[in-house]
Amino acid sequence: MTGEQPLIEVRGLTKRFGGLTAVDGLDFEIRPGEVLGLIGPNGAGKSTTFNVISGTYQASAGSMRLDGEEILGLPPHRIAARGIMRTFQHNMPFEGMSVAENVMVGAQTTVRSTLGRILLGTAAARAEEQAIRARADELIDFVGLSEERDAEVTSLSFGQGRLLETARALAGEPRIILFDEPAAGLTPSECDRLGVIIRGIAERGIAVLLIEHDMRFLLPLADRVIVLNFGQKIADGTPDTIRTDPAVVDAYLGEAGGVGADA
Amino acid sequence: MSDLLELLVSATASGCVYGLVALAYLLVLRPTGVVNFASGEWAMMGAFAAYVLAGMLEVPTVVAIPGAVLVLAVIGWATEWFTVRPLVERGAGHLAPILALLGMLVIYHQATLLVFGGENYPLDGPFGFNRVELGPFAGTSQSFFIIVMTAVIFVAVWLFFERTVWGKSFEAVAINRRAAALMGINLRLVTALSFAGGAAVAAMAGLLDGPRGSVEVNAALPFAVQGFSALIIGGINRVEGAILGGIILAFAEDLTRRYVPIPSGLALGVTPVLLIAFLLVRPTGLLRAKEAG
Amino acid sequence: MGIARTMIGAGLRVLGVAGLATGVMAGAANAADTIKIGVITDKTGNARFYAEPVLQGIMLATKIANANGGVLGKKIELLIEDDSNKPDVSASKAQKLIDAGVVAIISNSSSTATQQAQNTTIKTLIPQVTHNGSDTLTRKLDNKCFFQIGPLGSIQIRTLMAYARSKKLKTASLVTDNSALGQILAKYFKIGLEKSGVKVTVEEVIPAGSKSALPQMQKVRAAKTDAIFVAGVLARENTLFFRAYRQLGLKQPIMGSFNLSIPTFLRTAKGLMEGVTFIDAMDPAKPEAQAFIAAYQKEFGKKPFSLPAYGWDDMNFLIQAIKRAGSTDKAKLCAALQGSTGWAGALGAKGTAYDFSKGRAGFNPQGAVVRVIKNNDHGPVVHSGTK
Numbered sequence: 001m002t003g004e005q006p007l008i009e010v011r012g013l014t015k016r017f018g019g020l021t022a023v024d025g026l027d028f029e030i031r032p033g034e035v036l037g038l039i040g041p042n043g044a045g046k047s048t049t050f051n052v053i054s055g056t057y058q059a060s061a062g063s064m065r066l067d068g069e070e071i072l073g074l075p076p077h078r079i080a081a082r083g084i085m086r087t088f089q090h091n092m093p094f095e096g097m098s099v100a101e102n103v104m105v106g107a108q109t110t111v112r113s114t115l116g117r118i119l120l121g122t123a124a125a126r127a128e129e130q131a132i133r134a135r136a137d138e139l140i141d142f143v144g145l146s147e148e149r150d151a152e153v154t155s156l157s158f159g160q161g162r163l164l165e166t167a168r169a170l171a172g173e174p175r176i177i178l179f180d181e182p183a184a185g186l187t188p189s190e191c192d193r194l195g196v197i198i199r200g201i202a203e204r205g206i207a208v209l210l211i212e213h214d215m216r217f218l219l220p221l222a223d224r225v226i227v228l229n230f231g232q233k234i235a236d237g238t239p240d241t242i243r244t245d246p247a248v249v250d251a252y253l254g255e256a257g258g259v260g261a262d263a
Numbered sequence: 264m265s266d267l268l269e270l271l272v273s274a275t276a277s278g279c280v281y282g283l284v285a286l287a288y289l290l291v292l293r294p295t296g297v298v299n300f301a302s303g304e305w306a307m308m309g310a311f312a313a314y315v316l317a318g319m320l321e322v323p324t325v326v327a328i329p330g331a332v333l334v335l336a337v338i339g340w341a342t343e344w345f346t347v348r349p350l351v352e353r354g355a356g357h358l359a360p361i362l363a364l365l366g367m368l369v370i371y372h373q374a375t376l377l378v379f380g381g382e383n384y385p386l387d388g389p390f391g392f393n394r395v396e397l398g399p400f401a402g403t404s405q406s407f408f409i410i411v412m413t414a415v416i417f418v419a420v421w422l423f424f425e426r427t428v429w430g431k432s433f434e435a436v437a438i439n440r441r442a443a444a445l446m447g448i449n450l451r452l453v454t455a456l457s458f459a460g461g462a463a464v465a466a467m468a469g470l471l472d473g474p475r476g477s478v479e480v481n482a483a484l485p486f487a488v489q490g491f492s493a494l495i496i497g498g499i500n501r502v503e504g505a506i507l508g509g510i511i512l513a514f515a516e517d518l519t520r521r522y523v524p525i526p527s528g529l530a531l532g533v534t535p536v537l538l539i540a541f542l543l544v545r546p547t548g549l550l551r552a553k554e555a556g
Numbered sequence: 557m558g559i560a561r562t563m564i565g566a567g568l569r570v571l572g573v574a575g576l577a578t579g580v581m582a583g584a585a586n587a588a589d590t591i592k593i594g595v596i597t598d599k600t601g602n603a604r605f606y607a608e609p610v611l612q613g614i615m616l617a618t619k620i621a622n623a624n625g626g627v628l629g630k631k632i633e634l635l636i637e638d639d640s641n642k643p644d645v646s647a648s649k650a651q652k653l654i655d656a657g658v659v660a661i662i663s664n665s666s667s668t669a670t671q672q673a674q675n676t677t678i679k680t681l682i683p684q685v686t687h688n689g690s691d692t693l694t695r696k697l698d699n700k701c702f703f704q705i706g707p708l709g710s711i712q713i714r715t716l717m718a719y720a721r722s723k724k725l726k727t728a729s730l731v732t733d734n735s736a737l738g739q740i741l742a743k744y745f746k747i748g749l750e751k752s753g754v755k756v757t758v759e760e761v762i763p764a765g766s767k768s769a770l771p772q773m774q775k776v777r778a779a780k781t782d783a784i785f786v787a788g789v790l791a792r793e794n795t796l797f798f799r800a801y802r803q804l805g806l807k808q809p810i811m812g813s814f815n816l817s818i819p820t821f822l823r824t825a826k827g828l829m830e831g832v833t834f835i836d837a838m839d840p841a842k843p844e845a846q847a848f849i850a851a852y853q854k855e856f857g858k859k860p861f862s863l864p865a866y867g868w869d870d871m872n873f874l875i876q877a878i879k880r881a882g883s884t885d886k887a888k889l890c891a892a893l894q895g896s897t898g899w900a901g902a903l904g905a906k907g908t909a910y911d912f913s914k915g916r917a918g919f920n921p922q923g924a925v926v927r928v929i930k931n932n933d934h935g936p937v938v939h940s941g942t943k
Contacts, residue, residue: 054445080447092442094435104428105435109447111428113457118427119419132428172447266774277767383607383791392799403803472767475799476792477824485765500795513767521771527761531734 006097006209007032007175008084013062013072013230015045015052022048024231030176035198035208037218037239040228041251046211047089049228050178053209054086055079066175068243071094081109086181087168091161093153099164100149103136132171139167143197159190160186166197166229176207195221217241265401265416266521272402272410274517275510279413282509284532285497286420289441289505293331294453294495297347297360300464303487304371307480309335309466312471323492324389332415332463339462343455351454376380376480388474395497409471413506420460421502433457435538483539492538496547507549512537558782590633591626593874594653596673598665600642605818606863607664610687611636611734613848613867614662616855617875627878632749636792640724641665641673649686650676659884662870663842667693674699680691685873687903688868689814694916701890704917705869705910706903707924709744712814713833714942715924717748719833720734720783720811722939727781729808731772731797733788734900737791741787741813750786757781762793768795773800792818798828808831811926819861822932829929837903837919838926848902861934862903905940 001059006029013026023045028035038046051057053064055076055237066071066082067093072084094102110132113117113125140149143163147158154242156164169177179198183191191214198221202208212218218225219239227235227242235242274282283337287302312331316322322330322378328400346363390404424430436453468477468486476482489512497508515537520530562761595614598607615634622631635656639646646669653661654676657705662684663670667690677684678699684694695702707715720728728749732742746756756778760772776784784806788794796817801810809831816834846869852860876899878884881892893912900909904923912918922941927934 054446056441061308076444077447077449079444085447086445088442088445092439094438094442096438097434101431101434105431105448106434106446108428108435115429117422118429121422129427134462168446266778270770270774271770285571381602383795384821385825385826394803403799429568464663475767476796477820479792482765482792489765489767517768517771520776526733526770527759531761531763 005139006030007066009063009065009068010053011063011065013064014060015050015057017049021231022227023052026228026231026233028226028233028236029110030207030209032175032207033202033205035210035223037222037225038179038211038215039215039218043230045231046228047180049230050086050180050209050211052082053079054178056139058144064247067170076197077109080172081175084178085169085172085174085176087162087165087180089180089184091158091165093156093161093164093168095154096152097153098150099140099145099156100133102153102164103139103167103171104132104170107136107173109172128140131255132178136167136171137171142170142200142259143167146191162190162194163197166194168200170201170206172242174206176209177237179208179210181211183214185213190212191217192201246248265399266400269401271514272400272406274405274513276402276409277517278493278510278513279409279506280468280472280486280509281414281489281493281512282497283416283464283471284486285493285505285509286362286417286502287461287468288422288490288494289499290457292499294440294457295347295360296357297364297473298491299361299364299458299461300471300487300491301371302340302366302461302490303483303485304368304375304488305335305339305462305465306377306469307339307377307478307483308371308491309462309469309484310478312382312466313468313470313473314478314487316451318384322393323427324359324387325525328389328467328470332466336459336468337464340459342453342462342504343458347453347454347458348400355550372480372483376460381480383477383479386473386478400437404475407479412467412471416464417506422466424502431530489534492534494548495538495546496541496548498550500547501550504548504550511549558940568599576584584694589630591628591630591658591878592633592635592658593792593831593871594656594658594661595634595636596639596646596649596653596661596665596669597636597748598641598669599638602641603641603666603669605733607641608864609861610664610870612856613852613864613869614664614858614871615867616742616864617871619855621853621871621875624844626926628882628884630645630877635736639665639669639673640670643669646673647676648650650671654680654682655835658682659886659889660874660879662686662874663797663868664810664867664870671696673704677702680886681890682886683874685893686868687870691786691917696705700916701886702916703893705873705901705919706866707814707837707919708852711919711921711924713748714921715745715811715926715940716785716811716835717752718942719926719939720749720785721752723783724807725782727755727757727779729760729776729779729781730756731760731776731786731788732791733760733782734761735788735790736762737815738788738790739816741789744786745785745813751905754782759797762788762790764790764793764798766793766796768857769796770801770803773804775808777804777806782806783809783811786810786816789813789815791818791824794821795824795828796826798832799907802828817862817934819934827855827932829932833938834929836862836925836934837923838865838938839905839940840901840934841927841937842900842904842906844900845902865902869903870899871897885914905937908940913924914931 010028011027014025040046054058059072113128117125143166187234221241224237225242226249235245235248284302284306291299309331315326315418316330330477347360350359388405390408392403392405395404395407397489432448439521493508493512496511497504517532577922582606597611598604606922618632637649639649644834649672663686667688670686670688676698681701683701685703689706690707691708691710721755732738749756762769795798814835848865877892881888898910898927904920908920908923925937928938
């Protein structure tokens with residue numbers, strides 16, 4: 001996996017808010033099928049990084065290449081259309097819609113029929129709708145929400161909502177998914193299930209970028225981990241090397257009494 | 264009895280016109296949160312567009328109707344582009360687009376007045392006004408034409424929202440704009456299409472109604488009020504609410520005028536009374552947000 | 557193609573008016589040699605649809621007078637001001653015209669604006685002429701030099717009621733709209749009908765913006781009255797009335813106000829109005845009306861409706877008085893106008909003439925007519941006078 005060309009190459013990514021530099025010259029890359037963890041203490045710039053990558057925030061400087069093409073600065077829907085999908089720290093389902101409908105909305109960027117053909121209801125457009133419907137069903141099965149397929153999303157538990165977010169992000173046929181603290185608020189068994197799902201996603205060749213505080217969840221899952229502190233990258237390596245990196249232990253993990261320590 | 268059935272056909276046709284204007288409001292309101300009172304002007308302009316095409320250029324009706332609808336769709340699209348979008352993108356408050364559209368209402372009104380004056384213009388319906396009998400129901404061919412066209416439009420719009428991923432995406436924008444954008448939905452496109460669609464539907468209302476009375480600039484305000492009332496009655500959450508509200512309003516008006524023994528002038532109060540009643544008792548309208556499953 | 561025809565038609569109309577304007581303004585080279593007459597008209601307000609055709613008649617009468625050598629050896633020069641049918645503007649425009657040295661003013665917007673302009677003209681006693689029909693125009697102010705040419709509203713109603721009596725009606729339905737004028741007319745219709753012994757058994761209102769008049773007309777049908785009186789003035793709502801009348805297969809005679817004389821209905825309610833009778837002030841059989849019709853037809857290539865005849869009479873009323881006064885001095889002109897008797901204009905029933913010797917509203921009370929719609933056109937007179 002590591003031998004492949006990077007899918008995304010981030011160079012010198014910087015985001016300033018007034019005088020505060022939240023992300024400061026960040027460099028990293030991620031390859032297809034790789035699970036990359038992004039960790040750091042609160043305020044280290046993790047969420048800002050996500051927001052800049054997904055286009056919610058405009059970067060102050062830097063570049064982000066997808067397959068060698070510069071995409072930094074594109075509006076959110078364009079970035080999403082390029083295959084960069086995200087989930088939210090706080091679930092953001094489309095309330096009032098069913099689970100299946102939510103997942104279908106996630107597939108909007110994959111619709112190839114023109115609006116005119118859809119309105120006219122041409123055979124090709126209808127076939128595409130059918131295909132999207134089928135794929136949405138498949139993804140709902142994949143994340144394990146088959147029972148809730150037609151349920152209104154507000155009836156889901158928090159953990160189920162997280163799974164829905166995952167399925168919805170997958171519906172857009174992403175090449176990379178950004179997970180913003182996916183384990184937060186989940187029960188241990190839900191965490192285990194999510195871990196399996198994330199591995200499954202990576203096995204499909206989709207890159208995964210994870211912000212996570214829960215090291216017990218992250219470290220077994222990640223192929224590689226980047227550590228941020230005050231907006232800067234202070235470490236980049238396999239979970240094993242990170243675990244023992246003195247700078248990391250000092251800056252972040254130390255607080256919790258060492259990596260892998262019982263919380 | 265035959266009186267009642269004949270009245271119901273005519274009232275249903277009127278309700279269809281109200282419902283189409285309500286739908287024009289709804290299409291813009293759902294994804295943008297903007298109540299567009301210029302919907303009535305759009306209906307009036309749609310009737311004028313049809314008059315120019317069919318009455319002046321003598322284009323056949325089968326071309327004139329889609330032609331007029333297209334003209335208004337472009338006007339709706341342009342309205343969003345020039346007045347709403349710049350405000351939204353500069354982060355103006357929620358009230359700003361509503362005010363800008365009220366400004367557009369005045370511009371539409373005065374511009375049409377400048378071109379056509381306050382005169383009334385005739386618009387021919389495609390099938391005239393012959394008496395048509397469908398079982399016990401009798402009405403003019405124009406009434407039946409209005410009902411059929413409205414049914415086709417509502418079924419099409421309903422199918423679009425219920426059955427297509429694009430339709431679901433419009434709905435997603437209505438529910439949560441930010442999440443929708445991050446799902447890859449193009450907010451600009453959805454907003455522009457909503458305006459184009461709203462104007463197109465309003466145009467249908469205007470050009471279907473035009474042959475009954477005539478085409479005139481003053482028709483705009485009644486369209487706006489009737490459509491808005493139908494919207495409040497039916498509820499702003501669902502497409503079906505617009506047509507339901509329209510037909511309830513028209514039935515209430517026409518049946519009161521026909522059967523309630525009050526002076527004819529007082530029957531004018533039906534619409535405001537109904538509107539106030541719904542705002543007080545059921546401000547979300549008859550149809551609540553859809554429950555999935 | 558229709559559009560081409562319409563465009564050419566519009567173009568011709570513009571050219572026609574422009575041509576008239578050139579004829580009218582031609583004498584303006586030496587202003588001292590012209591007789592200036594002011595016109596306050598509505599070009600941009602809500603009365604312009606009445607005012608514009610009337611202005612055509614004013615300009616046509618002026619052009620013809622000038623072509624025949626003018627008046628007292630001088631050409632008439634029109635000074636035209638737009639008041640947008642706004643009363644305050646109308647008053648200030650009157651002052652502007654007086655300052656410009658006009659010998660008389662023709663008021664050609666609504667009665668309200670005309671009334672307001674009187675506040676200005678009464679100060680200098682400059683002669684002011686209007687064709688507006690409001691009964692109060694000559695009553696509110698004792699303005700000795702203010703004259704009313706057209707049929708008063710009360711004459712119109714009495715004429716229609718006389719026609720109703722001649723039909724031996726016992727019951728009538730009264731249909732109107734919710735416009736202010738429509739409501740007022742309905743009130744006068746009702747009073748007039750009941751005075752004439754006709755019982756009004758159904759009163760219906762078609763509100764502005766209605767999509768159909770079927771419920772109201774079903775009640776009218778159920779009431780089986782001898783006739784239906786239309787007092788509404790809104791074109792769209794009246795069209796709905798005619799449509800419902802046809803749809804319900806009603807057969808009773810329809811009698812309407814002067815409002816049905818506007819040509820719009822012949823287009824919006826095309827083919828629906830056959831046999832409808834309405835109040836008008838022009839009798840096409842009257843020789844003076846025929847002279848007007850011929851002049852109009854020569855100028856514009858089509859038959860006029862009655863509106864331009866109002867303006868034609870406004871101007872000719874002034875011209876004949878100036879000739880009789882032998883002067884444009886306002887006091888002499890005012891006296892000549894007061895003494896105008898026996899002068900027949902294009903308006904008024906055959907055999908009737910204006911008479912200003914008894915009052916300043918000079919339209920002959922027997923001069924209003926009832927006409928019938930025939931072949932989707934304003935047809936012959938079926939009744940005239942208030943007896």
